[in-house]
Amino acid sequence: MLQVRDGVLRVLLWKRAREPFAGRWALPGGYLEPGETLEDSIRRHLAVKVDVRELSHLEQLDTRSEPDRVPDEWQLATSYLGLVPTDADPGLPDDTAWHPVDRLPPTAFDHGAIVLAGRDRLRAKLSYTNAGFALAPETFTISQLRDLYGAALGHDVSATNLQRVLLRRNVLEPTGSRREPGRSGGRPASLFRFRSRELAITDEFAVLRPPR
Amino acid sequence: MLQVRDGVLRVLLWKRAREPFAGRWALPGGYLEPGETLEDSIRRHLAVKVDVRELSHLEQLDTRSEPDRVPDEWQLATSYLGLVPTDADPGLPDDTAWHPVDRLPPTAFDHGAIVLAGRDRLRAKLSYTNAGFALAPETFTISQLRDLYGAALGHDVSATNLQRVLLRRNVLEPTGSRREPGRSGGRPASLFRFRSRELAITDEFAVLRPPR
DNA sequence: GCAAAAGTGTTGTGTCTACACCCATGT
């Protein structure tokens, strides 16, 4: 589960109490109940940590089956990428915390690799889908959105060009209202919102488009 | 397992003898052995149908867990996309056949949806990776490659532009040799080959590139 | 007026499509 928090892309991790990997950080999750869907299962396990309504997007990453990924046991795991808007602040149990994705603590199992795979998937999808909606509040200014994209992508993003790309692609729409400037002045910023809050591809054919 | 065969993108299906879905067509695959990797398992099951050395690419699609996807039983399945070069002609058991992906026969379980998901994954990757290597023979002319891309993408592709895109991206390299024209004449075509036969992203940042 | 923050105008660059044209071969 990823979120931009304090201007940094973070992942929710849970500190393991028991062996194996006692004291190391792990992704939330757990066993599948009979007859349960993978998605239902991850939502159920997450609900213990976070209110599920806060989840703005959830998608499957992959299934890992290497026999040595869990010591002394052969165990399959299907990983999911979950996103939470930056303005959500779920109350957390004591043994969980948001860790910067680019400075992970020692993790249990292959969870470090899974987090990086999730980060990479998010970065890719920010380029060619409307995935930003899942990180952003309901309405926002372009500079707020620039900061979110910057944190998620790991490099500076120009507000000017971000605005133009997302407006050209019809991903954003103006709400009509504005945000009052802070005490240091400045022009009031217009508020925007994502036209859709469901994942959609916005830049389908990079090349080799079908002919007219 | 997909292949361009007779100028059409096809999938290898296996005719089920037993219930459920007796007589309908299913994807090759089967149960996982204890301690076995998913990839090893699919390769093992495929080896019965096709020589595994013919597989030029294999990647995981997704894991399906809907309780009603198999009647009277709750069963998880992880699907894979396998590609076979167009010039491979594996001998097949009697109960398997290559079916056009765009005109699938009635399929068992959710296998029809899986095939379409694989097709869509292939189409997307042809745009921004070197995935074409997995459909093409070792060496080929641009027009052969155009036909392969056309069959896989489902629309006409211009040889002119295909050549320029793939050369600009350094995906193809000339072999130096040529192919003799047929009896109807025509300029002899140069032969090309893919520089790499491992999947690689060739058009990384569609937009929002990192600054210099 | 001046600083701060937001937003627009403009120019340049690179990638792709479309299409005209040229090249090398067989008959």
Next chain:
DNA sequence: ACATGGGTGTAGACACAACACTTTTGC
């Protein structure tokens, strides 16, 4: 010579990045 198929030249459309400039606010 002419048909056939391969390949190149070139121009236009478009999306994007960069950066200068203008707008609107607080102090």
